[in-house]
Amino acid sequence: MRYRRIALSLFAIAALASAAFASSPQRKTAGSSDQATPQTQMAAGAKPRLFVATSAENTQSWTNPITRQALENALVNSGRFEVVAGAQRDNLLKEQGFANSDVIDPNESIKVGRMLAARYVVSGTCQSVTVDSKSTGGLGGFGSKIGLSGNQELSSKVVAKVQIQMLDLESGSIVLSREYTEKGGESSMGTSSSSNREEAGYREIIDRVSAQFVAELGASVPIEALVVTVQNGRVALNKGAAAGVKADMKFEVYAEGEALKDPATGEVLSRTTTRYAMLRVVEVQEKLSWAEVLRTFNDAGTPDAAPDLSKIEAQMSAKSVPAGAGGAAGAGGGGGKKKKEKENN
Numbered sequence: 001m002r003y004r005r006i007a008l009s010l011f012a013i014a015a016l017a018s019a020a021f022a023s024s025p026q027r028k029t030a031g032s033s034d035q036a037t038p039q040t041q042m043a044a045g046a047k048p049r050l051f052v053a054t055s056a057e058n059t060q061s062w063t064n065p066i067t068r069q070a071l072e073n074a075l076v077n078s079g080r081f082e083v084v085a086g087a088q089r090d091n092l093l094k095e096q097g098f099a100n101s102d103v104i105d106p107n108e109s110i111k112v113g114r115m116l117a118a119r120y121v122v123s124g125t126c127q128s129v130t131v132d133s134k135s136t137g138g139l140g141g142f143g144s145k146i147g148l149s150g151n152q153e154l155s156s157k158v159v160a161k162v163q164i165q166m167l168d169l170e171s172g173s174i175v176l177s178r179e180y181t182e183k184g185g186e187s188s189m190g191t192s193s194s195s196n197r198e199e200a201g202y203r204e205i206i207d208r209v210s211a212q213f214v215a216e217l218g219a220s221v222p223i224e225a226l227v228v229t230v231q232n233g234r235v236a237l238n239k240g241a242a243a244g245v246k247a248d249m250k251f252e253v254y255a256e257g258e259a260l261k262d263p264a265t266g267e268v269l270s271r272t273t274t275r276y277a278m279l280r281v282v283e284v285q286e287k288l289s290w291a292e293v294l295r296t297f298n299d300a301g302t303p304d305a306a307p308d309l310s311k312i313e314a315q316m317s318a319k320s321v322p323a324g325a326g327g328a329a330g331a332g333g334g335g336g337k338k339k340k341e342k343e344n345n
Helices: 002-023 038-043 058-078 086-096 100-104 106-115 140-145 197-219 336-344
Strands: 049-056 120-135 153-168 173-188 224-231 234-237 250-261 268-284 289-296 317-321
Touching (some): 049 086, 058 086, 106 120, 120 197, 153 197
Antiparallel strands (some): 120 153, 224 234, 234 289, 250 317
């Protein structure tokens, strides 16, 4: 009987503690969510995830694997992104009944992106590949004078037209779109030439434009980071030179608010956010950067009279903003509840 009373007492204490814990507002740290989303994954310090889709005119379908390989290599080498392997993406497409060309359609890309927990899709479309050749034209007399007989090729080059786009699968907007008309695989009489000059020339061209496109993405895709600590009036972020951070870059520190869910499926589509500070990077290390606080904001998005560093804490999310951004107006409202909950704890 005595042991039974002790057991019942312990059970009652545990129940009361559990009820008290449940009733107390809990602050969700960056990366916590009802359901993992690309946004919360990036807020947790992960690289933004993306996959590559390709398409081509019917006569140029042979370019698809070459285009995908070039784009994936350029994206991986940038160090900015987590690239879903082509085999993983193809298996998913097959399982779900998608064709490779379907993924170029923004609506289909969004579906595939959600299945892969990807934030972006980079699509490469080969519009044409042609060989531009110059020859003697079979002019017997002229050819004989210069030591040529019959119609012989003097020189050739491959010309390719390619379109590359990046689509933000969360907002459905195009981040960057470029069209290229480039030449490659040039050869002249007396030089060696590939037996498949179209393929060799196209490989050279797509490698070049893929690297160029990815280089342009630097200013278009924000660098996501987390606050590590606040010391001596400066803020440390967990991203540095390896992630593309440079001195004088600006970052906004923000908190995620309520989840915006699909009423039909319960899927977390996005989250409201509230900005609490604007930073400027003053020191960059390989995997860490230090920033000064330019200004802080209240829950309504109004700038404080003087920076209030108490509003910035470890684990809060941060992301880079375009040059020239970071004025007083901006991302206020919507996410203040989380900040208030933190202050009540």
